[in-house]
Amino acid sequence: MEVNVPSVVLSPEEVQVLRPVEREKYVRGLIKNILSMNENGVMTSEIVDATNLNRITVTKHLEHLVAIREAYKSDRGTGSIYYINGRLVHPTDRLSVPIGNKTYDFFKLENAEGNFVFIQEKEQDELRLKTVKGGIMIRCQDMLKFKDGLHKFITLASNRIEVRT
C-alpha cells in the first residue's frame, strides 16, 4: 500500500543543511503530517521509503509522538503501526487550564479505538514558546472512575500534598 505524503518535502540534502533545532521541528512536523494523511496507520519503513529520512531519526520522532500522546501505536507481528491520535469529536470539546508556566489542554478525541479524553501538558519557556511535555488518554467511559480515583488520591494524600484551589 502506498503512503500519502505532503506534495512537497525537503530533500535529504536540504534537511542536512537545516540547523539542528529547525531539523527536529521540520522532521517532527513532517512525520505528524504523514500520520494525519494516513488514517489507517503507517509503519516506520513506509515513512523511511517515502521521505528518504534516516530510519533511526524516523523511529525516534515516532516514539516521541507516542510518548506525548500525539500518536499511538499498535504492535503487529515484528513491526508496529503508528496512527495519529484521533480528531476532535467537536470543535468546542476543548478546554485550556493554565497553571503557573504550564497549560493543561483537555480534548475529547475520537480514534479507531473509541472516544477519549486527552489531557496534554504544555510548558512555556523563557521565550514564551509553548512545547508539549506529555499527555494522557482516558477512555470516555472510564472518565468517572478516573475522577473518583484522582479525588480519592487527593483526599488520601491531602496531609502530605498542598492542593491549591
Added chain:
Amino acid sequence: MNKSQVQVTHYPHRKCKFSESVDLKINNKTLVTPTFAPRLKSDGEMNRYSTVRNTYSPRQLSAYVVRLLDTGRTLYPTMKKTATSKLIVDQTTLDKKFAPQPGKKVLLVDPALEYLYYATNMERLVNTPFVSRTIRKYLRNFLEKSKKLENERNEGKKKVISKRLFVDSEHTNFWTCVYKDANMRIRLIRDTLTVELKAKADVLIPPVPLITSPHLLDVAIFMNEKSRALSPALSEDKRVCADYFILKPKVLRNQRMMSTIKEYVSNSESPLTLFKFKNLNLNDENLALERSAFKSFLMELSLVAHHVENKAFGLLEAGNQTFPAAFSSFAIVSTGFNLDREDRRKDPKDINPFANRYDPVNMTMQNKDTFLQTVENNGKVIPCNCKVCTENPTIPNNFIEYNRQAKEHYLLCREQEMIEIIDALEKQESQMAFEKLQRSSLKNLIDIIPR
C-alpha cells in the same frame, strides 16, 4: 488539531458574476475584501497610514505592505521611539510596546528580489542587513563586474557584452545556482523568512526571482514549494507561506507560461497567492495583447477563487490596475504610496517638493499646478468628498502640510473605491466598474474586466 491560519468565507449576497467580496481571515485578523494595502517605505509613510487608521478607522485599509529592504526604516523606528520614551515595567509591556506593527492590521513583508534584476535599489540591497547574505554577496560581485564592464565600454574595447545581456545572464545564473545548490537555497529561504517573522509579518512570502523566462518560472515554482515545506520549521505558530510570482509584463504574452502559472495556482496547497507585474500599465494604447491576456488571467483566477476552497489572491504594485483588479478577483491590492513616481530618476535639485495628488474622478495622479487649476475650475472648491478634503477646504502653501493631506486623501480615496466595489456587489450592479472607468482617464482598462 490546528486550523489553517488563512480562512476564506464566501457570502452569496456579496458576489456578482466574476467579482466577489469575501471575509479573509489571516492570522486571526479579518479583512473584508477587496482590501487596499498601501506599500509603505518609510517611517513618515507609516505615520501617515497610522494617523489615517486611528482618525478615520477605514475598514478597507486593514493591510499594508513593506518591502524587506524598507523594514529597517519603516517598522523599527516606531520601536526605537517607544523604547526611549517608555519605561518598560514587565515582560507583557515589553512584548506589546516593542511589536513593530501597531494594531490589528495585516502586515505583508515583500522580499522584493526583482531588484536583483533592476538597477534601482541594488545599492540599498547590498547595504541592508535585512537581506540574506547570499543576496548581498551576489550583488557585490555583480556591481563589481558591472563597473568593470562599464570601464571597458568607456575605453572603447571591442566585444563588450551589452548591458541588458549581462544583467540577464548574471540574474539567470544566480537563480540557477540557487535552484541547484541545496545549501544556498535553504540559506536564502531561511534568512528571508526569518526577517519576515521578526517583523511580525502575518503571512510569509518566499524569495522568488523576477520571472523573465520559462526557466525562471520553474525556479519560482520550486522556491515557492520549498519555502512552504520549510516554513513550519521556522515559525512557532505555523504561519502560512503564500505563493508569490513576480512577472515581467511581457510574460503576459507567453500563453505557455501563463497556463503553467494558472495550473500551479489552482493545484497549490497555499491559500494565498500573490502576484506582482513589474512596471505594468495596461492603460497604454500599445498593450492590447497584454490587456486581453490579463483579462483571461483575471477570469481564471476568479474561477479558482470561487471554486477552490480557501483560496485568495493578492496583487502587489498594482498601479493603474488597482481598481479593476480589486473589482475582479484580487482580495488584496497594493500599490506604492510615495505619490512622486515620475520624480524618481530626476536630479534631487529638480524634484518638486509638492507631491502629486490622486484625482478620484480621473483615477490618476495630478501635479500641484493641475490640481490648483481643477480647484479653480470647480469654483474654488476641492472636487472631492473624502474626509480629509472636506475637513481641510483650503489648500496649504507649505509643502509638508500639502503632502500630508495628499497622502491621507489618497488613502481615503482608495478606501472609498473599495467600499464602492462592495456596495456594487451587494446591489448586483456589475456595470459600476465599467461606468467608473469610462468616466476616468483609464478607459482602456475597461477591456481587462471579465464579463
